[in-house]
Each structure stands twice: as C-alpha cells, then as structure tokens.
Amino acid sequence: MLERSLLLQLTSAFIVSFSFAILTNSSRKSLLCCGINGMCGWLVNLLLLQFGFSQILSVFFAALAINVLSEIFARFLKNPVPIFLIPGLIPLVPGAGMYNTMIALLKSQFELAIKTGMQTLLIAGSIAVAIMIVTSFNWVFKAFQRKS
Amino acid sequence: MMSSKQLIEIALLAGEIMLTNGAETHRVEDTMVRICTKGKLKFAESFVIPTVIVATVVDENNNLVTVSKRIKSRTIDLNKISLVNQFSRDFQTHDYTYEQAIEILNKIKNKKGYASYLLPFAAALVCCFSTILFGGNLRDALSAFLVGIVTQTILNFMNSRNFSYFISYIMGGAITALMAIITVNFNIGIHLDKIIIGSVMIMTPGVAITNAIRDTIAGDLLSGVARGVEAFLIAVFIATGAGIALSLFR
Numbered sequence: 327m328l329e330r331s332l333l334l335q336l337t338s339a340f341i342v343s344f345s346f347a348i349l350t351n352s353s354r355k356s357l358l359c360c361g362i363n364g365m366c367g368w369l370v371n372l373l374l375l376q377f378g379f380s381q382i383l384s385v386f387f388a389a390l391a392i393n394v395l396s397e398i399f400a401r402f403l404k405n406p407v408p409i410f411l412i413p414g415l416i417p418l419v420p421g422a423g424m425y426n427t428m429i430a431l432l433k434s435q436f437e438l439a440i441k442t443g444m445q446t447l448l449i450a451g452s453i454a455v456a457i458m459i460v461t462s463f464n465w466v467f468k469a470f471q472r473k474s
Numbered sequence: 475m476m477s478s479k480q481l482i483e484i485a486l487l488a489g490e491i492m493l494t495n496g497a498e499t500h501r502v503e504d505t506m507v508r509i510c511t512k513g514k515l516k517f518a519e520s521f522v523i524p525t526v527i528v529a530t531v532v533d534e535n536n537n538l539v540t541v542s543k544r545i546k547s548r549t550i551d552l553n554k555i556s557l558v559n560q561f562s563r564d565f566q567t568h569d570y571t572y573e574q575a576i577e578i579l580n581k582i583k584n585k586k587g588y589a590s591y592l593l594p595f596a597a598a599l600v601c602c603f604s605t606i607l608f609g610g611n612l613r614d615a616l617s618a619f620l621v622g623i624v625t626q627t628i629l630n631f632m633n634s635r636n637f638s639y640f641i642s643y644i645m646g647g648a649i650t651a652l653m654a655i656i657t658v659n660f661n662i663g664i665h666l667d668k669i670i671i672g673s674v675m676i677m678t679p680g681v682a683i684t685n686a687i688r689d690t691i692a693g694d695l696l697s698g699v700a701r702g703v704e705a706f707l708i709a710v711f712i713a714t715g716a717g718i719a720l721s722l723f724r
Contacts, residue, residue: 338603342675345603348596349626349676350496351551351587368607405556406501408688412552412680416600419678421671422608428713429667432721450683457687465691 339368339417347413359399363414367392382452389456420449478533480572485509487579488558489527495551496681500692505562523697550681557582597626597676605672617663621653621673646677647715679705
C-alpha cells in the first residue's frame with residue numbers, strides 16, 4: 327500500500343505546505359522551501375511508521391527533521407525560522423485525533439474520548455518537544471559562535 | 475544624528491508591525507533593542523507581551539523616554555516580519571535619516587499580501603490535499619475543495635469586519651461541518667469524517683502553537699502561556715462549532 331501511494335502522498339504533503347505558506351503570506355521566494363519542508367517531514371513520518379515505530383515517535387522524528395531543515399533554509403534565505411517551520415508542520419497536526427475526540431464526546435463515550443484525547447495531546451506534545459530540542463541546541467550553538 | 479525620541483519612535487513602529495503580524499515576542503524585543511542601540515544611548519530595554527509593547531531608553535544627557543503601545547488586533551503576515559527583520563539589520567549598517575526610516579517602515583506596514591482571490595484558492599488546495607493525506611479518495615478531495623473555498627471566503631469576510639476570534643472560529647468550524655454535510659448529501663463526497671478533518675486544517679493555529687513553544691524556550695514564560703492558551707482555545711472553538719453543526723444537521 328505504501329509503495330503504490332507514496333508519490334501521491336508526497337505530492338499532497340508538498341501542496342499542503344506550499345498553499346498554507348500562501349495563507350500565512352510568506353514571500354514568493356520561500357514558498358518552494360516551505361513545500362519541500364512539508365514533503366520531507368511527511369516522508370520521514372511515513373518511513374518510520376513503515377518500520378513499525380509508534381505514531382507518536384514517528385511524528386516526533388518528522389518534526390525534528392522539519393525543524394532542522396527550517397534552520398538550514400533560514401540561514402540560506404536569511405528569513406526568520408518560523409516562516410519555514412509553520413507550513414512544514416501542518417501535515418503532521420493531529421486533526422483526525424481532534425475530530426475523533428469530539429465525536430466521542432458528542433456520543434457521550436467518555437472513556438473513548440479520554441483515550442483518543444490523550445493520544446492527540448501526546449502527538450501535539452511530541453511536536454512541541456521536537457521544536458524545543460532543535461531550537462535550544464541552535465541557541466547554544468549560536469552562543470558558542472559569538473564567544474569565539 | 476537622531477534624537478532618542480526619534481529612535482524610540484522608529485523602534486516602536488517596527489515592533490508594532492512585527493507583533494501585529496505574528497512574530498515571537500523575543501524577536502520583537504531583540505529587534506527593538508537592536509534599533510535603539512544605533513544611537514549613543516546609555517540604556518535601552520523593551521518589554522513585549524502579545525498585547526502590549528513597552529520600551530525605555532536613557533540617552534547621554536540622562537533624558538529618560540518611555541513609550542508603550544497597546545496591540546488590539548492581530549493578523550498573520552509572515553512576510554512583513556521578514557522585511558522588518560531585514561530593515562533592522564540595514565538600519566545598523568546604513569545611515570538612514572529619521573524620515574527615511576519611517577517611510578520604509580510605513581511602506582512595509584501598508585504592503586499588500588497575495589491577491590485576495592488567491593487566498594480561497596490556496597485554502598481549497600490545503601483542504602483538498604489534506605483530505606488525500608488522511609486517506610480520502612478523489613471525490614472526497616473534490617468536495618473538500620468546495621468546502622475550503624466557501625469557508626475561507628467567509629473567514630476572510632469575518633476578519634475584514636473585525637469579528638472577535640471566538641465567534642469567527644466557532645462559525646468557521648460550524649460552516650466547515652455544514653458544507654461537508656451538504657456535499658455528502660449531494661453525493662459529491664463519500665466519507666464525511668475525512669472531508670471535515672481535511673477542511674479544518676486551514677484554521678489550525680499553527681502560528682500560535684509555534685510561537686508559544688519558541689517563546690517558552692526563550693524564557694518569555696508569560697507570552698508562552700498566553701499563546702499556548704490561545705492555541706488550545708482555538709482548537710476547542712473549532713471542535714465546538716463543528717460539533718454543534720454535526721449534532722444539529724445529521
């Protein structure tokens with residue numbers, strides 16, 4: 327199943343990130359990089375899922391990859407990091423989890439709601455931790471550069 | 475040579491542009507201090523939270539100037555942040571006069587983004603291809619495309635009329651769910667859940683979440699918490715809106 331739809335999924339992730347960058351009014355130069363960012367993140371996510379990683383871990387590593395790429399793009403294009411980071415993360419946002427939690431709440435299935443809600447929060451949290459790790463390392467790196 | 479009042483005025487305008495368009499607070503503080511340190515000032519400090527900018531400078535004659543600015547409406551335009559960032563770098567190396575600097579900043583402030591007819595189209599593309607990512611088929615993607623165009627058009631209208639973000643996100647969620655139900659009833663789409671999941675993506679508070687995390691790491695705990703709560707509330711509002719529409723019309 328993965329092989330058949332890999333190309334379609336990667337193109338979709340590219341277009342999602344590219345169009346979201348238009349919604350946040352990024353400059354024309356950076357649109358392409360935003361798209362590439364989203365595509366690479368989704369590729370990492372898919373590959374790790376295929377290797378049997380849990381959803382939380384694969385989203386974590388995908389967010390890590392996106393953040394590193396954003397820092398690289400930011401250096402080359404001399405733009406702030408969030409311009410590349412925000413559209414790149416959009417395909418990873420756990421929309422399905424949020425929807426399922428809401429549906430469970432509507433049907434008064436509270437146990438299911440808590441279960442899916444916790445999973446959604448954990449996925450969102452793993453994206454947050456990935457951003458924290460890369461950004462703090464980057465700032466430590468910058469501080470060392472300034473001293474030398 | 476600029477006076478301290480003129481310097482702080484430039485810094486305040488630059489900070490206002492950045493904050494109203496979705497920059498992190500530590501970036502705004504850095505930029506303002508960087509602009510202020512151009513002159514012969516003894517002391518320059520700025521304090522920024524998502525709703526207020528405060529800046530203080532002391533010049534060589536011990537004149538103390540403090541200004542504050544309340545930020546009421548916020549939009550998202552990342553290009554302006556990048557342009558002001560570039561301006562603050564140029565400001566240190568070039569010798570701009572006061573009038574030149576203000577003119578450049580005003581030009582950035584009034585810069586138009588992408589053409590308004592392009593935004594619904596971009597939103598429709600986001601909806602359409604997110605639906606495919608979440609496992610929808612071609613017909614679901616087509617109906618998500620229609621849902622995206624309508625939702626973004628209405629969201630744009632509500633933004634231009636300065637609706638409170640509470641109302642606009644609840645309405646956004648409700649309209650998304652309602653449009654999805656309509657397209658499924660007209661036999662365009664098949665999976666209602668996948669259409670809604672894909673279409674809600676255009677309203678995700680990506681800027682708020684990312685800024686909340688980056689502010690928290692930078693030590694701006696107040697801004698981090700404020701933005702985190704904002705992002706969480708937006709998610710709850712969207713879910714509430716979609717939930718209301720789903721339970722009423724299905």
